Amino acid sequence: MVRCLPITLPRNSMRYVCIVGSALQSCIMASTAAFHVAWPHFPADYDSHVRMEPQYLPEYCGSVNRLREKYKDQIEIHLGLEAEYFPHHMQELLDMKSEYGIEYLIYGSHYDELDQPIPERFYFGRDILAPHDLERYEQNIIPGIESKFYTYVAHPDLFIRGYPYFDEHCVALSHRICETAARCNAILEYNISGFLFALEHNRLDCFPHPDFWRIAKDHGITAIIGFDAHDSAVDFKNSDIYDYAVHFLNHIGIHRIDKLDL
Numbered sequence: 001m002v003r004c005l006p007i008t009l010p011r012n013s014m015r016y017v018c019i020v021g022s023a024l025q026s027c028i029m030a031s032t033a034a035f036h037v038a039w040p041h042f043p044a045d046y047d048s049h050v051r052m053e054p055q056y057l058p059e060y061c062g063s064v065n066r067l068r069e070k071y072k073d074q075i076e077i078h079l080g081l082e083a084e085y086f087p088h089h090m091q092e093l094l095d096m097k098s099e100y101g102i103e104y105l106i107y108g109s110h111y112d113e114l115d116q117p118i119p120e121r122f123y124f125g126r127d128i129l130a131p132h133d134l135e136r137y138e139q140n141i142i143p144g145i146e147s148k149f150y151t152y153v154a155h156p157d158l159f160i161r162g163y164p165y166f167d168e169h170c171v172a173l174s175h176r177i178c179e180t181a182a183r184c185n186a187i188l189e190y191n192i193s194g195f196l197f198a199l200e201h202n203r204l205d206c207f208p209h210p211d212f213w214r215i216a217k218d219h220g221i222t223a224i225i226g227f228d229a230h231d232s233a234v235d236f237k238n239s240d241i242y243d244y245a246v247h248f249l250n251h252i253g254i255h256r257i258d259k260l261d262l
Contacts, residue, residue, distance in 0.1 A: 076259075155207055175219075179219060190208045
C-alpha cells in the first residue's frame with residue numbers, strides 16, 4: 001500500500017501522476033492517495049506549510065478520480081485524506097469527506113495544536129526529546145484512536161524519530177498505544193519511509209522501531225505497510241525496504257493486511 005503525502009501545496013496534479021507512473025513501473029497493484037487534510041477553519045492568508053490549502057481540495061480529488069478512471073485496468077486507486085484529531089473540528093472533516101467522496105481517513109498524529117507558526121509548532125516527529133514530551137504525544141494519539149473516525153493509524157511510533165533512544169518510557173507508551181488500538185480494533189501502519197530518514201541522518205533508533213512492533217504483536221495488532229511519498233521522484237523499483245518490512249513482520253508473527261477493505 002503506497003500513500004501519496006506531498007507536504008507542499010498541490011497546485012499541479014502532475015505530482016501524483018508521476019507517483020502513479022512510478023508505482024506502475026514497480027508493479028504495485030494498489031495505491032491510496034492521502035494528502036494532508038485541508039482544514040477549512042484556517043485563515044485565508046495562513047500558510048500551513050505541511051498541508052494543502054482548502055481551495056486545492058477539489059483539484060486534488062478530481063485529479064485522483066481522473067487517474068483512477070484512466071488506469072483502472074492497471075492499478076487500483078483510492079481517494080483518501082490524512083488528518084490529525086482535533087475534537088472541535090471533526091464535523092468539518094466528516095462534512096468534507098461526504099462532500100468530496102473521500103473513501104477513507106488516515107489518522108496522522110503530527111501536532112496537538114492547530115498548526116502554530118513556524119518554528120513555534122511542536123512536531124511529534126522532531127520535538128519529543130524527554131519523557132514529559134512522550135506524555136504530550138500520548139494525550140494526543142490515544143483519544144484519536146478511541147474516536148474510531150479513521151481507517152488506520154499512520155506511523156504510531158513517530159515519537160521515536162526525535163527521542164534519543166527507545167527506553168522504558170517508550171516501552172510503556174508503546175504498550176498503552178497498542179492496548180488502545182487492540183481495544184478499538186484499529187489497524188496500525190508500519191511506515192517504511194522512516195528507514196530512509198534513519199539512513200539519511202545516521203539514526204539507529206527511528207520508526208518503524210522493532211521494539212514497538214514486537215509490543216504490537218503481543219497485543220494482537222493488525223499492521224499495514226505504508227510509505228510517505230513526499231516527492232514525485234520516489235523510486236518504488238527498489239523493493240529492498242518493502243521486502244525487509246514484509247520479512248520482519250512475518251518473522252515476529254504479527255497479522256498483516258496488504259490492502260484496505262474499502
